Structure formats: structure tokens, C-alpha cells
Amino acid sequence: MTEEECSEVYRQLADMLRKAGVGWIVEHVDGEIHLGKPEAKELVKSRRRASGTGSEYALIDARDKTSTKVFQQTVAYTQQERLRMLISGIRNTVISAIDIEERTLASLGDGNQLRYLRFAPEDDAAGEYTLEASDIDTLVPSKDALSSLLDLLEREI
Amino acid sequence: MPVNQQLLAAIQATLGPAITPSLTQASAGDDLYEAYVLSIVVDAAREEGATVTFHNISGAAVGVFTFRTSPGYIHSDTQDYTYARFEFANAPTLEAHVGIRVSGRSTVLHEADVAVVKQSEAVACRQNEINPRSHELVVAVECKFYGANIPLGMARGFLGLVSDFSAKEAYFVTNMAGQNATRLLAYRAKHWEIGVQPSAPTTVLRLRNAFQKALRNHIDRS
Numbered sequence: 290m291t292e293e294e295c296s297e298v299y300r301q302l303a304d305m306l307r308k309a310g311v312g313w314i315v316e317h318v319d320g321e322i323h324l325g326k327p328e329a330k331e332l333v334k335s336r337r338r339a340s341g342t343g344s345e346y347a348l349i350d351a352r353d354k355t356s357t358k359v360f361q362q363t364v365a366y367t368q369q370e371r372l373r374m375l376i377s378g379i380r381n382t383v384i385s386a387i388d389i390e391e392r393t394l395a396s397l398g399d400g401n402q403l404r405y406l407r408f409a410p411e412d413d414a415a416g417e418y419t420l421e422a423s424d425i426d427t428l429v430p431s432k433d434a435l436s437s438l439l440d441l442l443e444r445e446i
Numbered sequence: 447m448p449v450n451q452q453l454l455a456a457i458q459a460t461l462g463p464a465i466t467p468s469l470t471q472a473s474a475g476d477d478l479y480e481a482y483v484l485s486i487v488v489d490a491a492r493e494e495g496a497t498v499t500f501h502n503i504s505g506a507a508v509g510v511f512t513f514r515t516s517p518g519y520i521h522s523d524t525q526d527y528t529y530a531r532f533e534f535a536n537a538p539t540l541e542a543h544v545g546i547r548v549s550g551r552s553t554v555l556h557e558a559d560v561a562v563v564k565q566s567e568a569v570a571c572r573q574n575e576i577n578p579r580s581h582e583l584v585v586a587v588e589c590k591f592y593g594a595n596i597p598l599g600m601a602r603g604f605l606g607l608v609s610d611f612s613a614k615e616a617y618f619v620t621n622m623a624g625q626n627a628t629r630l631l632a633y634r635a636k637h638w639e640i641g642v643q644p645s646a647p648t649t650v651l652r653l654r655n656a657f658q659k660a661l662r663n664h665i666d667r668s
Contacts, residue, residue, distance in 0.1 A: 290449070294448070294449050297449055298449055298454065301449075301454055302454075302457070305457065305458050305461055306461070309461050309462050309465050309470075310465065310469075310470035311465060311469050311470060311474075313474045313593065314593035315593075316593075317592055317593035317594040318593055318594045320594065320597065321594040321595055321597070324597070327625060327626060374594060377594075378593040378594055379461075381592075381593065381621055381622055381643070382469060382475060382591070382592075382593045382621075383461070383464055383465055383466075383469065384464070385621060385643045385644070385645060386466050386468060386469055386475055386478060387464070387466055388643065388644040388645060389478055389479065389482045389621075389643060389644060390466060390468070390478060391644070392482065392485065392644045393478070393481050393482045393484075393485045396485035396486075396488060396489055397481070397484070397485050397488065397500070397511060400498075401499075401500060401508075402508060402509055403500075403509065403510075403511060404509045404510060405509075405510055406481060406510075406511050406512075406513065407510050407511065407512040407513070408468070408471075408477045408478075408481075408512075408513050408514075408515045409512055409513075409514070409515060409525045410514070410515045410516050410525075411514065411516065411518045411522055411524045411525060412524060416471065416472065416515055417515075418467050418468065418471060420466075420467075420468060420478070424466070424467075427463075428463070428464060428466055431460050431463035431464035432464045434460045434464075435457065435460045435461060435464045438453065438456050438457045438460060439457070441453055442450075442453060442454075442457065445450060445453070
């Protein structure tokens with residue numbers, strides 16, 4: 290995919306996530322993109338000040354090497370990297386959540402008669418929801434299909 | 447290669463049915479993740495030989511376990527919240543709670559996403575409507591369920607939290623990575639585990655072992 294195509298696919302995926310009620314995934318990924326990609330940059334400390342800059346650091350030059358120092362910089366993510374980050378975000382939330390639910394119910398329900406988990410705020414019944422094993426049985430086929438489709442999309446990047 | 451609209455349409459059709467309701471709540475998966483980390487603590491307690499039972503404020507928890515969706519008080523009875531009880535042969539009994547407020551050194555209240563507290567302290571708190579003191583916590587966990595690499599600010603927030611905590615073992619646990627965040631935590635010699643989710647069994651096992659070690663220390667100190 291070209292940069293433009295990756296950007297377009299990112300936009301479409303982001304719209305899908307927002308419409309599905311999980312726009313926070315896009316916000317998290319956008320936040321990381323905004324910060325930029327951290328990269329190490331190695332500079333050599335020269336005996337002489339770098340010509341014209343007044344700085345005692347310069348890019349590595351073997352002829353005048355005394356000691357090297359590693360500095361951190363950030364660079365912009367490419368469109369391909371951005372799209373991969375969003376796909377990774379979907380895997381680590383949407384797909385992972387179903388595995389987490391399955392594992393949590395199995396572990397907490399081990400040896401007792403647990404029927405379902407209930408999540409409830411202290412003072413607002415409207416924010417209450419439940420989680421039971423039959424919900425997961427319904428979600429698993431879609432999770433598996435989504436995982437395969439994301440594999441295909443990643444191969445096209 | 448042009449954008450594959452057929453593939454995107456298939457993703458759109460599959461995405462909705464694959465999203466569990468716990469991700470569309472205000473907490474964006476955090477409630478579920480806290481319950482998951484509690485389950486790892488429970489597994490650790492079982493491995494250390496504890497008899498694990500579940501209880502509500504009103505008595506034994508049967509059939510339904512209720513967890514908080516926002517920080518609350520250990521003594522609250524507005525909902526019949528569930529906690530796990532760990533009974534050991536030769537050590538004081540512990541309780542594991544989700545999302546309770548805990549008093550720090552400064553007496554300021556902080557949230558512990560998962561807290562393992564001595565039962566004696568928990569009972570006193572319920573009877574007197576007070577909050578557990580952080581030095582009575584055997585394990586405290588800050589949980590973060592996130593869609594991208596963990597931002598540095600979250601690690602800074604955890605450092606601020608633990609600076610006022612005297613819990614013996616405080617952990618920062620996330621489903622994602624975060625190079626700068628973990629570098630900061632490692633540099634400050636804090637307990638952390640990243641990428642904790644069922645698809646990473648080695649990571650989960652490492653965290654469970656860390657919790658076991660904390661519980662073992664509780665047993666050995668008794």
C-alpha cells in the first residue's frame with residue numbers, strides 16, 4: 290500500500306471503531322502517533338567544537354572520535370506504521386478482551402457455582418452490565434474471523 | 447495496489463459482533479482488566495496453598511460476583527460487592543478487593559485497582575466505616591487497559607501514587623507495552639509487568655510468580 294492508501298485505510302478503520310463505540314482505541318493510538326517515534330541518536334563528543342554550531346557534540350566522525358553519547362529524538366511515524374499501530378490496538382483490546390473475559394470467568398469460577406460477573410457503579414444503576422460464559426460463546430466466532438481479516442489487512446500494507 | 451474495499455467491508459461487518467460490552471462502557475475495558483488481574487492474584491494464592499473463597503458484604507458470594515466500575519469504599523454497602531478471601535494454614539487471612547480507596551502515608555485517599563489487605567484490617571474498616579491503611583496491604587496493583595503503548599504520564603502517575611503508599615508490594619500492570627514508561631519504572635526500581643494478557647502466557651506466569659512471592663513473604667513473616 291502507498292502512504293495515501295494506508296492513510297485512507299486508517300481513516301476508514303478509525304470511523305468503524307468510533308461507530309462501534311470504541312473510539313477510545315483511536316484516541317489512544319492517535320495520542321501515541323502525536324508524540325512521535327522515539328529513536329536513539331548517537332553523537333560523538335569532539336575535542337573541538339563542531340564547526341559553525343558552537344556545540345561540543347557532532348554526528349559521529351571516526352577521525353575525531355573521543356567518546357560517544359546517546360541522545361533521544363522523536364521522528365514522525367510513517368503511514369504504514371500508523372496503520373500497523375491501529376491494527377495492533379484492535380488486537381490488544383477488542384480481540385484480547387474476549388480472551389481476558391474467558392480466562393477471568395474460568396479462574397474466578399474455579400470450584401464454585403459462578404454464573405456471571407456483574408459490574409456495577411456504587412451509585413448509578415444505569416452503568417451496570419454483566420458478563421457470562423454464554424456471551425463469550427457468541428463472541429468467539431466473530432473474534433476469530435476478525436483476527437483472520439486483520440492478518441490479511443496487515444499483509445497488504 | 448488500491449485499497450481493498452471488500453476486505454474493509456468484511457472487517458466492518460465482523461467488528462461490531464466481536465466487541466464485548468465491557469469495551470463500550472465509560473471505563474473502556476478497565477473494569478474487566480481489573481477483574482482479570484484479580485484472577486491472577488487468586489491463582490497465585492491457590493498456588494501458595496491458600497483456601498480461596500468469595501464473599502460479599504452480605505455474606506458468601508453465590509452465583510454472581512459483583513465488582514466496582516469506579517473507585518469505592520471497602521465498607522460500602524450500596525452494592526453487594528465481592529471480594530476473595532485467602533486462608534493459609536500458618537499465616538493471617540487476607541482479602542483481595544477490586545477498586546477500593548486506600549489511605550496513604552499522607553492520609554490522602556488513593557485508589558488501589560486490586561488490593562490484597564490483611565483481613566483484620568478489612569474487618570475493622572467495615573465495622574468502623576474507615577479505609578484501609580496502605581501499610582496493611584500485602585499487594586497493591588495499578589491496572590491499565592490501553593489501546594496503544596502506555597504513555598509516560600501513566601508511569602509518572604504510578605510513581606506519584608507509590609511515593610505515598612507504604613504497601614509492601616505495589617505493581618504497575620498493563621495489557622500493552624510502553625518503552626519510555628517501563629524505562630522510567632525500571633530506572634526507579636519499581637515492580638511492573640507489561641503486555642499482560644492471555645495471549646502472553648509467559649508474561650502472565652511471571653506476574654503470577656511475583657504475586658506468589660509477595661504472598662510467600664506474608665506467610666514467612668507471620
